[in-house]
Amino acid sequence: MSRGPESLADRVLAGDVRAAARLIRLVDDADPSAAAAMRRLYPHAGRAIVIGLTGSPGAGKSTLADQLVAYFRGQGKTVGVLAVDPTSPFSGGAILGDRIRMNRHATDPGVFIRSLATRGALGGLSRSTAQGVTIMDALGRDVILVETVGVGQDEVEVMRLADTTIVVVVPGMGDDVQAIKAGILEIAQVFVVNKADREGANRTAAELEQMLTLTPPPPGAWKPPILLAEAHRGKGIAEIVDAVFRHRAHLEARGRMGVLRRERARREFLDLLRDRLLDDAIARLGGEAGVERIVGRLAERETDPYSAVESVVGGRS
């Protein structure tokens, strides 16, 4: 039997974490050989509980992730952690730090931790994260934690993959609460004020509360709870998990899980379609050399991008 992508998929479905790790790496490298395996895995995914975890650097996300993993393991659930680094070559250290903090789970076969570092193409990050979630799901993980940093549009796209997203803040963020306003509200279902033993925790919680009051949810919609926690001591973890499951019950009671599933399927399909169409068009242009010919004329302003697109699309056989 061949050791190609098909057998890689079979091994993932049989619960082989090394095969899953290899496939996640292929996906992260945008290796075309991953597609056949992904095709085979897709119908077997869709059962895991997917939880997003985001917040500024230093908010204690990794410590909280570590505690959540321990909590779920205590309930007998298997866990996958996808640490997403949407930024640049410069933050390799942060990822390494996360791994070290997760060390106590390193020998537990019920915990599978991987990092994604996809760079370059816009949308590449949410696409490879979606595929990473599918792989962990097909591997049979009960709970998948997707951890990311920051509040940019990329992270918002990544967090849309989660059923429930936890946003972690720390006391005395000041301007950071302003930054949070600017993108995270639409994806936050649970707020955690971590390091709540620090001064100002109640004030930060009150500021968040006030922020939520300014943009009240529509009637019957989920109102994100604001919870205090001290992740490094394990305080507040049960309450966070409880909030996640209450949010899930809320989605199910309102028939929202199906809507979320459709929205995700739609994004994943259109992302893949967009890439494939562009790849095909570039191939028809004669590859890189054909693109460079057009780029040269554009840089000299001998043509404009709109006319160039028209000529490519119109010239299609």
Add this chain to the structure above:
Amino acid sequence: MSRGPESLADRVLAGDVRAAARLIRLVDDADPSAAAAMRRLYPHAGRAIVIGLTGSPGAGKSTLADQLVAYFRGQGKTVGVLAVDPTSPFSGGAILGDRIRMNRHATDPGVFIRSLATRGALGGLSRSTAQGVTIMDALGRDVILVETVGVGQDEVEVMRLADTTIVVVVPGMGDDVQAIKAGILEIAQVFVVNKADREGANRTAAELEQMLTLTPPPPGAWKPPILLAEAHRGKGIAEIVDAVFRHRAHLEARGRMGVLRRERARREFLDLLRDRLLDDAIARLGGEAGVERIVGRLAERETDPYSAVESVVGGRS
């Protein structure tokens, strides 16, 4: 003569700011009627000096932008300001604030200030910003300031439109310097420690210096200077402008301007091509209804996104 897109372009080329404002709005709304006007403007653009300005909320970017505008006006240059809000409906207030801070230039016809708020599609922000720059350039602005918030991948894409990007930080950022590491280094050509009268300004400058030392530029490459400023008092502005022009001279001496122009033309062309190909493919599927049919099958896991893409691409006439 008709008042359609062609005449809108003619009016922009004649220096009509109201026409430019209208076209920027059309572009921001992704209105297809903008394409004809953009096609006409494109060959007339490419002469302006484009300066990027980014940093965390509260770093004083708008005050600095205001001072830079005053400085360039003092040199007799016309200025365009594009304030880019890459985030969400929730930060409308910030943009309004910026407008108010810019108030002293409101009656100066040599200053043209516009906001972009493009949401939704990934890459939509850098695309509409590129078009906004082209419009201001074709309008005849000598200098274009592109101002944005934060350090996500979206903002990095936006800043790639600038010839020189200024990154503004404030003393005592703490974790924020960590966040900056994670994406901004690759686009920062000038660092400004603003509010330098505050405690810790020298330490923040030293931290930035150390950060740059950790990832030294290749031999002969530009080394970003770290400048202290107090924008609210106009202190340090001349030094910042000087650094911008030194960076520009550096680019020109190394023949890098042409490379930048090609890279930008390439991105703009491929972005437009990608969107156009997807629009055409969706039309061939029968529009929204056709997409929904596929999404329904995906959500039920009756097919997978890879096979669905294959059927769309394979079925092309």
